[in-house]
Amino acid sequence: MTKEVQDTRLRLDLVGIPILETLFKQGARSDRSVFNIAALLIGLAVSFFFLRQPRFVAMVFLCPLFSVLGTHGVMGGIGQEFSVLMGAAPPLIIVISFANAMHLVQPMMRAMQQGVSRDAAISQVVREVGPACLLALATTGLALLCLIVSGSGAIRDFAVITSIGMAMTYLGCIVTIPVMGRLLLPEDFSRLENAAPNQY
Numbered sequence: 001m002t003k004e005v006q007d008t009r010l011r012l013d014l015v016g017i018p019i020l021e022t023l024f025k026q027g028a029r030s031d032r033s034v035f036n037i038a039a040l041l042i043g044l045a046v047s048f049f050f051l052r053q054p055r056f057v058a059m060v061f062l063c064p065l066f067s068v069l070g071t072h073g074v075m076g077g078i079g080q081e082f083s084v085l086m087g088a089a090p091p092l093i094i095v096i097s098f099a100n101a102m103h104l105v106q107p108m109m110r111a112m113q114q115g116v117s118r119d120a121a122i123s124q125v126v127r128e129v130g131p132a133c134l135l136a137l138a139t140t141g142l143a144l145l146c147l148i149v150s151g152s153g154a155i156r157d158f159a160v161i162t163s164i165g166m167a168m169t170y171l172g173c174i175v176t177i178p179v180m181g182r183l184l185l186p187e188d189f190s191r192l193e194n195a196a197p198n199q200y
Helices: 003-007 017-051 056-078 086-111 118-128 130-149 153-184
Strands: none
Touching: 003 086, 017 056, 017 086, 056 086, 056 153, 086 118, 086 130, 086 153, 118 130, 130 153
């Protein structure tokens, strides 16, 4: 049949619901990659603008990676398939994770600039800022979980996965930042060159 069409000026196209679904999924997969990379790059640029220190920026950048990978791990563990609607979840998790990581890292940097030791600054941030991050993420997770009353199975799955993503975001920030702070930061902040000015 293809040979017969080639002998004419007609064009052979495949149509139907399966073809449209395949094209839609391919486009959604491509868009998901673009959105994830864009969210990571924008978050990285904003982090560097405010912190100006590669070590602090690295601490912030690792949090969304942990959150997204942890969320995907939970999805795999419970056997949840990655639907088209799920493509909106990773950029959302990345943005919220960047915001919470910045709220934890910036006070830590300010405290170290004022002469507080590394370990004391980490402990202070976890005690004072950690509960606020937990409350904010719990509120966001509960708001997303309210979508579970929807009649659409895809929206219910999205609600569950994004709520899990909020939990992984908190764990990613509250675990990754203290650990990486001990690994990346010197005990004396004066050893870090070109420290960002304490103006934010």
